[in-house]
Amino acid sequence: MKKVLLSVRDLAKHFGGLRAVDGVSFDLHEREILGLLGPNGAGKTVCFNLISGVYTPTAGEIHFAGIRSDGLPPHRMAALGLGRTFQIVKPFSNLTVLDNVIVACGVDRYRSLARSFGGWTGAAVRKKAVELLERVGLADEADRKAGLLPLGHLRRLEIARALAVGYRLILLDESFSGLREEEIAPLMDLVARIRQDGISVLLIEHNMRVAMKLSDRIVVLDHGRKIAEGLPGEVARDPLVIEAYLGRGGSSRVA
Template sequence: MNTASAVRAPRGGQSPILSIKGLSKRFGGVAAVDDVSLDVFPRETLAIIGPNGAGKTTFYNLLSGRMKPTSGTIMFDERDITGMPAHRISRLGVSRSFQINNIFNEMTVLENVEVAVTAYRGDSRRWLNLASRNRRVRDEAFELLARLSLSGLADRRAGVISYGDKRLVEIAVVLATRPHLVLLDEPTAGMTPDETQRVMALVRSLAADGDYTFLVTEHDMQVVFGLADRILVMHRGRRLVLGSPQEVRAHPDVRKAYLGDEDEEIAP
């Protein structure tokens, strides 16, 4: 059980940071996301699970502005962001990591974060001139690396560090845009058990101590049940179950749809 849940779980009267109503995305006659409604509350970690084809990636694409919905609304921090382009949504405080590393392998770890900081400041076209000379940018990038225990890798080329460290650098790049809502897409995929534990500890720390709310898609049930305050189970584009880890673990429809076996238990 996530011991931080009692601290970050939604409380009565708390306004959601993300409110989704009737969200749908159709491709021809096929509904990849079908009438999904959901409220996400500040500083909680919500995991999204479901079998392949459940609609998780499309759902993320709608929230981050990479796709426009067919119908429904997305409210972020009480602002309607439905159909906004990705760069505007990012500016408002929603950032996303991807399943595949999205960093520059030929640059140093520090330079990768400096690029993100500079872009956030609106100077992305001049980052080559600015990043190396702007002490504020450099200091902010170092601070992010220190928070993620990556300071020792600052001057190493990103292409030669371990896979797990690359994923942490990508999270640093995401945090450089100063988001309030972070969409993590399979953050521990391909990691060793030790690397997975590092990422889980980082997300817990950021959610508990910082001004961050997390949505996490993940196939590793140990990660899901170790991190999530609540879990959304999607099936064929629809919201199947939304509840606490304990409620989801015990739900017969989840075992049937997600595991393919009504009698199989989800590991704690």
């Protein structure tokens, strides 16, 4: 059995009366690609924000890389080797594409004040950032302002930044949405290669073909609760899952 990297236990986040995430548990193993699926408003992104430290859970526990990590702020999670992208892209618009990635390359530097006084303009850092841009296919755009890039490029820029940070786990929040068909295949290759490098991936995806093909296992959420977990093939046939996506009785009518 592979080692558990991320363990989520009875996780809950309530916003007033809204139970956005309501008692979700799952494990993510090392070198695993886990798909987090569910209809709009199921609580997937809230789950991401809880794991990455943006929100503090109302209840439940998160263990990451051997330590209890719920309640740790995002910059601490990043320092533990967790990189993430955002569903609504958040580029540093006035910096160049290359500098955007260089910011992420400094994740070790920001941990101590003394180390953060070193310079970031060196050739080694630049080389590392260029390599990351090459991996996502953005090297040609390195010197452009990030704010000028189209959405598809920004999604890839976010992945490059997440790669610089996440040496253990990368959270991809709908990184494939808004991409053209011919952009999807290379990106799927990239995600598959990330896993080969020993990094785990947790992905939220609405593109079913991508999610089914990439994920080793899938967890399905609906209304903040986990309704299914298993291999892609099993989950796709699960009546509860079909009901969540298509509505009650939908399975017979659609079929």
